[in-house]
Amino acid sequence: MRRYSRGEQHRVEVVLDGRSREGRCESRMLLSDFLRHVLGATGVHVGCEHGVCGACTVIVDGVAQRSCLALAVAADGRDVRTVHGLARDDVLSDLQQAFRRHHALQCGFCTPGILMSATDFLARNPAPTEQAVREMLSGHLCRCTGYTGIVAAILDVAALRRERGGTQAA
Amino acid sequence: MKPAAVDYVRADSVAEVTAILAECGDDARVLAGGQSLMPMLNMRLAAPRVLVDISRVAELARIRSGVADHASDGGRAAASGAVAVGAAVTQARLEARPTLAREVPMVALALPYIGHFQTRNRGTIGGSIAHADPSAELPLVLAALGGEVALRSQRGTRRVAARSFFAGMLTTDCRPDELVEEVLFPLAGEGARYGFREVALRHGDFALAAVAATVTRDAIRIAVGGVADRPQVETWPRLAGSALDDALDALARRLDARDDAHASASYRRHLVRTLGRSLVEELA
Ligand code: FES
Ligand code: FES
Numbered sequence: 069m070r071r072y073s074r075g076e077q078h079r080v081e082v083v084l085d086g087r088s089r090e091g092r093c094e095s096r097m098l099l100s101d102f103l104r105h106v107l108g109a110t111g112v113h114v115g116c117e118h119g120v121c122g123a124c125t126v127i128v129d130g131v132a133q134r135s136c137l138a139l140a141v142a143a144d145g146r147d148v149r150t151v152h153g154l155a156r157d158d159v160l161s162d163l164q165q166a167f168r169r170h171h172a173l174q175c176g177f178c179t180p181g182i183l184m185s186a187t188d189f190l191a192r193n194p195a196p197t198e199q200a201v202r203e204m205l206s207g208h209l210c211r212c213t214g215y216t217g218i219v220a221a222i223l224d225v226a227a228l229r230r231e232r233g234g235t236q237a238a
Numbered sequence: 239m240k241p242a243a244v245d246y247v248r249a250d251s252v253a254e255v256t257a258i259l260a261e262c263g264d265d266a267r268v269l270a271g272g273q274s275l276m277p278m279l280n281m282r283l284a285a286p287r288v289l290v291d292i293s294r295v296a297e298l299a300r301i302r303s304g305v306a307d308h309a310s311d312g313g314r315a316a317a318s319g320a321v322a323v324g325a326a327v328t329q330a331r332l333e334a335r336p337t338l339a340r341e342v343p344m345v346a347l348a349l350p351y352i353g354h355f356q357t358r359n360r361g362t363i364g365g366s367i368a369h370a371d372p373s374a375e376l377p378l379v380l381a382a383l384g385g386e387v388a389l390r391s392q393r394g395t396r397r398v399a400a401r402s403f404f405a406g407m408l409t410t411d412c413r414p415d416e417l418v419e420e421v422l423f424p425l426a427g428e429g430a431r432y433g434f435r436e437v438a439l440r441h442g443d444f445a446l447a448a449v450a451a452t453v454t455r456d457a458i459r460i461a462v463g464g465v466a467d468r469p470q471v472e473t474w475p476r477l478a479g480s481a482l483d484d485a486l487d488a489l490a491r492r493l494d495a496r497d498d499a500h501a502s503a504s505y506r507r508h509l510v511r512t513l514g515r516s517l518v519e520e521l522a
Binding site: 069070071072073074075094095096097098101116117118119122125131132133134136137138139141142144185188189202203204206207208 | 239240241242244245246247249250272273276277280281289291293330350353354355356360440441442
């Protein structure tokens, strides 16, 4: 059992996009705020802060989830992946490139969350139907694109990965 | 939209959880996946003094099949044993269980309707049952199947049938010192057919109305969610045609539907009639 008392600063350690990081926060701090304000991962966007918009989605221990619905102290010791970890050596991931090709973003506010959801989704569903992609996207709000480009980008990258015969992780 | 100051405790065992609940009672809330509780904390609709995180309690992360249940609910389809789902098991994990559609087909049918891919990844079965939202799918399915909830406290363990567990809007029979330890879904009965259908404004939103049905050789068991303050279950003989329509209409009227921002009472009654009709016909 581990107790984190209110009003005190507690040390939280995570592996953030492949690097060990630590920071201090109160027990009540949301994981989204911890990632943004304590660790500087401002690519984690915050829209609604009650689990509706999906902008804050990150991958924790391999699973996409809303970081505004988790406490930072609860993530202690976990592996956290954000949009900052998708590109390698300044080369966008295949999913990011597909978003660019298909005009799957305009203002980009919703994009980091959708990229993280899609990363987890495609790893578990390498050959999704359009309907399945749309259902996955129902957990995100995009106020710009109308979703058509996003759906096309995700289906395109799924097809490309199958063609290459790999399940190349983003 | 930030939680109020709170003492957070990460438990490693059920004994630790029940000890804290015994000590703090109403001042403590159990945190599992947080997909219902965290929004309430963020909006300050809840501000407990202590949060007990059970998500890393290994004893609560088990799914056991063939567990003896009390068959306490006479109205349900004959079944022997249940799938017992531990309180820390996520909806996504149960959804991915390869044998689920054979064991408890209605659960397999309802899971994709719960929230979204991203929330099912964290949201738990036990959390949804304990939260008891009248529009939520899992309480409806548990009531429809005549399942049970296993509650654990320092005083012991007790099993409560779904129909007595759900006591009203966001209200259950779980006492302040008790933990929802397991949720027991009765295994599919021989020859029984199961269906689930709902209408929501958008995929993943709470249901305006949801209907779950079990059809056996001589009975129809129908359960409605999203309309009254808790799931409503009725058992009928194998009605068909206008007798079925009449029964559905009477059920819809008994539910005390209300107008709200999302739908009118009469539209909700309409949904109960049409969803019920199409589901029973599909399973007949
Ligand atoms: S900010 Fe987390 S879901 Fe909107
Ligand atoms: S690109 Fe602007 S909200 Fe999605």
